[in-house]
Each structure stands twice: as C-alpha cells, then as structure tokens.
Amino acid sequence: MSAGAIRLENVTLGYERRPAVHHLSGVVEAGAGLAVCGPNGAGKSTLLKALAGLLPPLGGRIVYDGLALRDIAYLPQSAEIDHAFPIDVLDFVSMGAMRRIGLFGRVGAGERTRIASALAAVGLEGFEERAIGTLSGGQMQRVLFARLLVEDCPVILLDEPFGAIDARTIDDLVKIIARWREEGRTVVAVLHEHDLARRAFPQALLLAREPIFWGATQEALSEAHLAQASRMVEAFDREAEDCRRDEAPHAA
Numbered sequence: 001m002s003a004g005a006i007r008l009e010n011v012t013l014g015y016e017r018r019p020a021v022h023h024l025s026g027v028v029e030a031g032a033g034l035a036v037c038g039p040n041g042a043g044k045s046t047l048l049k050a051l052a053g054l055l056p057p058l059g060g061r062i063v064y065d066g067l068a069l070r071d072i073a074y075l076p077q078s079a080e081i082d083h084a085f086p087i088d089v090l091d092f093v094s095m096g097a098m099r100r101i102g103l104f105g106r107v108g109a110g111e112r113t114r115i116a117s118a119l120a121a122v123g124l125e126g127f128e129e130r131a132i133g134t135l136s137g138g139q140m141q142r143v144l145f146a147r148l149l150v151e152d153c154p155v156i157l158l159d160e161p162f163g164a165i166d167a168r169t170i171d172d173l174v175k176i177i178a179r180w181r182e183e184g185r186t187v188v189a190v191l192h193e194h195d196l197a198r199r200a201f202p203q204a205l206l207l208a209r210e211p212i213f214w215g216a217t218q219e220a221l222s223e224a225h226l227a228q229a230s231r232m233v234e235a236f237d238r239e240a241e242d243c244r245r246d247e248a249p250h251a252a
Contacts, residue, residue: 003066004030004154004186006051010060013046019058020046022210030154033181034188035197035217038207039233044190045077047207048159051188070099073153075144077160083133089143090128093118096150111150118149123172138169145176156180158189162196174200194221208232 006028013021021043028034028051036044049055050062052074096118097111107115119125122142132140141161148156158177162170177200180187191197197204197217204220206212208229213220 005065006067006155006186007063007065008060009063011050011057011062012059013043013050013055014058017058020209021050021207023060024207024211025060026205026211026214028186028188030186031181031184032186032188032203033177033201034186035201035204036188036190036207037192037194037197037204037221038212038229041209041233042207042229043209044207045159048074048157048188048190052157067155071153072155072157073148073151074157075148075159075161078137078141078163081140081144083135083140085132087132088128089119089124089130089132089135090115092132092143093146093150096147096152099151099153114152115146115150118146121149121176122146138165141165141169141173145173149176153185155186156188158187160190160192162191162193170196194226197221 008024008026008028011021011024012019013024024047036047038044046055050057052072053069054074093115094107094111097107097115116125119128122145124139124142124146127135127139127143132143135143145161161173174196177187177189187201189197189201191201198221201217203215204217205214206220206225206229209232212229212232213225219225
C-alpha cells in the first residue's frame with residue numbers, strides 16, 4: 001500500500017450492531033478519484049462517515065498509511081448542515097483554517113489571502129458579508145467547496161455534493177474536483193449521478209450493502225452490475241440477525 005493510501009480490511013459498518021455495509025475490502029490509493037455509487041440504502045454515506053473517522057467499524061479495520069484524521073476533509077450531505085446558523089460567508093469559509101491555526105487562532109494575512117482565493121475560485125467574490133441562510137442551494141454548495149479549499153487537505157470526502165443544484169454550479173464544482181486531482185489529492189464522492197461519476201471519477205465502488213464491484217467506473221456502472229445492486233438492496237432483510245461472519249468477501 002502506497003503512502004497516503006487508505007486500506008479497508010474486511011470492514012463491516014453499522015449502527016447498534018445492525019450492519020449497513022458488509023465485509024468490504026480494498027484500497028483507496030493516494031491521489032485516487034473514487035465515486036461511491038449504489039441504490040438508496042446501500043450504505044454509501046455510512047462508508048464515507050467511517051472513512052472520515054466518525055463511525056468505528058463493527059468488524060475489520062480501516063488503515064491510514066501516513067495519514068492522520070486531520071488530513072481528511074469531510075463534506076456531509078446538505079441536509080446535515082444548519083443553513084439557519086447566524087454566520088456570514090466569510091466567517092463560515094474561514095472555519096476551514098482551524099486545522100492550522102486552532103479554534104482560537106488568529107487569522108493572519110496568509111490565511112486571509114487563502115480565504116479570498118477560495119471565494120474567487122468558487123465565484124463568490126462580494127458575498128463575504130452575506131448570511132449563509134440567504135444563499136441559494138447552489139451558492140451554499142460553492143461556499144462549502146470554498147471552505148474545503150481553505151482546509152487544504154490531501155484527502156477530500158464528499159457526500160452527494162451535486163444534489164439539488166444548478167447545472168452551471170455542477171460544472172464549476174467538477175472543475176474544482178479536477179483541480180484537486182491534478183494536485184494529487186485523493187477525492188472520494190458519494191454520487192447518485194452516474195453520468196457525473198463516469199465523467200469525473202476514473203474509479204467507482206458500487207455498493208449494495210456489500211461490494212458489487214470496485215474498479216474502473218465504466219465497468220462498475222455497467223447495466224448488469226447496477227441491476228445486481230438494485231436486486232440486492234431490495235432483498236435486504238431488516239430483521240436479519242446481527243452479522244457475525246469473519247471471512248472476507250470474494251473480490252470483484
């Protein structure tokens with residue numbers, strides 16, 4: 001495993017001993033662009049929370065080679081963010097600098113330059129004093145990407161970053177993802193938009209509470225694999241006993 005990679009070893013994830021993702025093994029190589037796809041209820045967001053260190057595995061382990069959790073930036077789904085919180089765009093984006101300066105650190109000239117550059121990169125110059133509660137969905141997503149730019153982490157996790165936003169914003173944010181990948185950063189994104197996954201991510205993991213395929217995006221998102229994932233999620237038994245198997249799944 002190369003430096004900066006994340007290895008999943010027979011990982012099972014869930015809540016209160018009820019598994020949501022079963023026996024997942026594989027490596028997210030440093031600099032990878034990985035789309036995590038699958039039907040609703042497939043365990044995609046659960047996996048992202050585990051990669052961010054927010055959810056410990058029920059079984060197996062996640063190994064970070066040369067990475068600390070502070071090296072991982074995590075963008076949750078829009079619904080998990082309090083858009084009514086009384087804060088303006090500048091202060092919200094500035095929160096991305098806390099990893100470097102600490103909670104009570106001073107935002108110096110260098111950080112101010114970084115913040116201004118991030119706002120310019122997402123097309124929000126002049127929005128600094130706007131309250132985040134007044135922003136459209138697309139504008140808010142631009143603000144969130146600006147904060148990620150300020151965080152400047154080698155690993156970036158995005159949970160449904162393109163939901164309910166306009167086509168122009170999607171195009172602009174896809175360009176930022178391409179920029180991150182050119183810089184050698186690792187980007188893992190939960191996506192429902194298969195066309196975007198094929199366009200922006202060379203690799204994909206297709207989940208249906210267990211791995212269907214992990215590899216080249218075109219093959220992972222083939223009609224046969226997507227149909228298999230849909231069948232497996234529909235057949236899932238919520239009343240099944242807790243998962244206790246130890247063996248790893250057959251590799252795709």
